[in-house]
Amino acid sequence: MDALWVSDPANVRSLSGFTSPADGKVLVTRQGATLYTDARYTVQAEQESPLPAFIARPPATYDHAAPGLEGLRVGFEAESLTVAGLEDLQAAWPGVTLVPLRGVVQELRAVKSPGEIRQIREAQALADRVFGEVRPLIRAGVTEQDVAYEIESRLLRAGAESAFGIIVASGPRGALPHGHASGRVIEDGDLVTVDMGARLGGYHSDMTRTVAVGTPGEEMRRIYRAVYEAEQAAVAAVKPGVRAADLDAVARDILTAHGLGEAFAHSLGHGVGLEVHERPGLRGTSEDVLEAGMLVTIEPGAYVPGLGGVRIEDLLLVTEDGHEVLSRSPIEEL
Numbered sequence: 001m002d003a004l005w006v007s008d009p010a011n012v013r014s015l016s017g018f019t020s021p022a023d024g025k026v027l028v029t030r031q032g033a034t035l036y037t038d039a040r041y042t043v044q045a046e047q048e049s050p051l052p053a054f055i056a057r058p059p060a061t062y063d064h065a066a067p068g069l070e071g072l073r074v075g076f077e078a079e080s081l082t083v084a085g086l087e088d089l090q091a092a093w094p095g096v097t098l099v100p101l102r103g104v105v106q107e108l109r110a111v112k113s114p115g116e117i118r119q120i121r122e123a124q125a126l127a128d129r130v131f132g133e134v135r136p137l138i139r140a141g142v143t144e145q146d147v148a149y150e151i152e153s154r155l156l157r158a159g160a161e162s163a164f165g166i167i168v169a170s171g172p173r174g175a176l177p178h179g180h181a182s183g184r185v186i187e188d189g190d191l192v193t194v195d196m197g198a199r200l201g202g203y204h205s206d207m208t209r210t211v212a213v214g215t216p217g218e219e220m221r222r223i224y225r226a227v228y229e230a231e232q233a234a235v236a237a238v239k240p241g242v243r244a245a246d247l248d249a250v251a252r253d254i255l256t257a258h259g260l261g262e263a264f265a266h267s268l269g270h271g272v273g274l275e276v277h278e279r280p281g282l283r284g285t286s287e288d289v290l291e292a293g294m295l296v297t298i299e300p301g302a303y304v305p306g307l308g309g310v311r312i313e314d315l316l317l318v319t320e321d322g323h324e325v326l327s328r329s330p331i332e333e334l
């Protein structure tokens with residue numbers, strides 16, 4: 001490639017520092033990089049980005065870049081540029097060969113800088129604090145939405161936001177891996193899965209705890225212990241050089257031995273940063289290999305329709321000699 005047209009918001013932010021990246025693009029050439037945004041952000045772009053900014057809206061944006069790109073091969077982000085966006089580039093840059101690329105900047109983002117690690121550590125510490133405050137409020141008679149409200153309002157008051165729609169899945173709803181908080185009233189004997197994170201300075205945290213209200217039935221406690229065993233084994237295996245696919249197998253093999261292989265309906269985990277889900281992907285088909293400086297979740301789960309589910313998730317920093325668990329909320333023993 002001679003140049004790269006960056007349209008994915010998290011990539012734009014990562015390369016430019018501009019905090020309204022949905023309204024920005026970055027063009028990287030051999031001479032340097034330029035941030036493109038519009039006049040709503042003239043001051044903000046100057047304050048936030050070390051890149052020279054060109055303030056315009058398309059098609060003036062494309063016209064500005066066109067002369068320097070004539071005859072070149074320019075990569076674009078196939079996963080984020082819309083069909084209409086590509087048609088616009090083709091019309092504006094007839095002398096340019098546009099080449100679809102995937103994951104170029106995402107791969108660079110997988111290993112975090114010390115500043116990024118600091119931000120995510122802070123986001124996770126806040127999430128731990130909030131979870132600790134809210135845990136005693138998770139009891140019979142309150143709704144899942146009550147729990148989510150308590151979490152979200154505390155995050156906002158602390159100057160953060162919720163990293164994603166908070167998952168609070170109680171009783172049989174625990175079988176929904178992405179069961180966003182509903183009006184269901186939590187009952188005595190329920191397991192309640194709470195999956196939450198803080199977004200602070202643009203960076204995310206991500207953690208899940210499944211907690212008991214009263215004493216759940218024997219089958220759910222058996223499932224809980226199996227997930228806990230799988231989670232702890234996968235956490236213990238995290239270190240540089242480990243293949244993501246092998247890590248996924250550590251947890252999956254344990255759950256399979258407990259008859260819960262089919263019930264583990266998603267990947268083991270994922271990288272976390274400017275996005276909640278980013279590289280590396282910890283799944284069976286992944287070719288990623290762990291490196292020091294990556295931040296990953298380990299989150300095996302088991303979901304049984306009609307009965308319920310369990311997920312336990314920690315956020316880990318891969319270090320030179322192994323890992324550090326950043327999520328500190330206690331994991332309950334059942």
Ligand SMILES: CSCC[C@H](N)C(=O)N1CCC[C@H]1C(=O)N[C@@H](C)C(=O)O
Binds near residue numbers: 177208269
């Ligand atoms: C909507 S963000 C969800 C955050 C959560 N901690 C999470 O990442 N989950 C919940 C269950 C599965 C897992 C997930 O969505 N994994 C993705 C990467 C997958 O495709 O497996």
